[in-house]
Amino acid sequence: MGGRLQGKRALVTGSTSNIGRAIAEAFSAEGAHVIVSGRSAERGGVVVDGIRARSGRADFVKADLDGSAEASYALAREAMSVLGGGIDILVNNAGIYPGDSTADTDEKTFDQVYAVNVKAPFFLTAAIAPAMVEAGGGAIINLGSWITRLGVPVGALYSSTKGAVETLTRAWAAEFGPRGVRVNAISPGVILEPTPGVAHPGEVMMNGTPAGGMGxxxxxxxxxxxxxxxxxxxxxxxxxxxDGGRTTTAVIAA
Structure with missing residues (x-):
């Protein structure tokens, strides 16, 4: 176990699987007390048990971040209570990805995706960042996406929400940075846990990159x-x- 985050208290949304889970596990390995959060108590319990089995500190707080301010504020309150009064690190990771074309996207889906991907982290940050300021500082990390800058023919709705999140990152850095809270974002490429012997449709999206495949x-x-x-x-x-160089580099095959 490392110590780069020793004594820090962290909340990672959407951390019962994939990227969020990996972040929660990495934070705990570096000494942080982590709140694992998501909709499934069963999956959350598996993540928490795994962290504790490696002598890390973690607790699960169930949350359905539907975009309502109350859902975000409720998660902030419960996480702070479990952590003993404060949060030093917030990771806004939870999100949903409908792959429909623009013409096939109905209004209900549009509103839901913006609620989960933009409104929920907005109000969660509104609930937590001021407390970080009062406590003397903190760090907020948002999850963007490579398709905010490199257009693909599906997922226009999703990519627009992540563009909003990346814009919020810069705005929040200006708003909260002078008061001790650093705000940054990560833009992942195609990231999935490998499944031996199983090809994934996302693999083709990483062709022509320096990495040559999914991360x-x-x-x-x-x-x-x-x-x-x-x-x-x-x-x-x-x-x-x-992102394996997806947005910056094209590899020309010989």
Whole structure:
């Protein structure tokens, strides 16, 4: 176990699987007391049990971040209570991804995706950032996406929500940074736990990149540990690409 986040208290939304789970596990391995949060108590319990089995500190707080201010404020209150009064690190990771085309997206889906992906982290940050300021500082990490800058023919709704999150990152860095709260974002590429012998449709999206394939959740978790730690004390308002070079580099096959 490392110590880069020793004594820190962290809340990671959507941390019962994939990227969120990897971040929660990495934070705990670096000494943080982590609140694992999501809709499934069963999956959350598995993550918490795994962290505790490795001598880490973790608790589960169930939350359905539906975009209502009350749901976000309720999660903030319960997480702070379980952690003993404060949160030092917030990771806004929870999100949903409908892959419909623009013409096939109905209004209900549109409103739901914006509620979960934009409104929920907005009000959660509104609930937690001022408390961080009062406590003397903190770190907020938002999850963006590579498709906010490199358009793909599906997922226009999702990519627009992540564009909003990346814009909020810069605005919040300006708002809260001078008062001691660093706000940054991570923009992952196609990230999935590998399944031996099973091809994933997302694999093709990473063709022509320096990495040459999909990334694993731990790659994003390493970046999150950096942004949450004192090593990033002079880092404000950035979007850190962890995408195998997808948005910056094209590899030309010989």
């Amino acid at each position: 694993e959740p731990q790659a994003v978790a390493h970046a999150a540990v950096y942004l949450a730690s004192e090593e990033a004390a002079f880092v404000h308002g950035i979007v850190l690409d962890v």
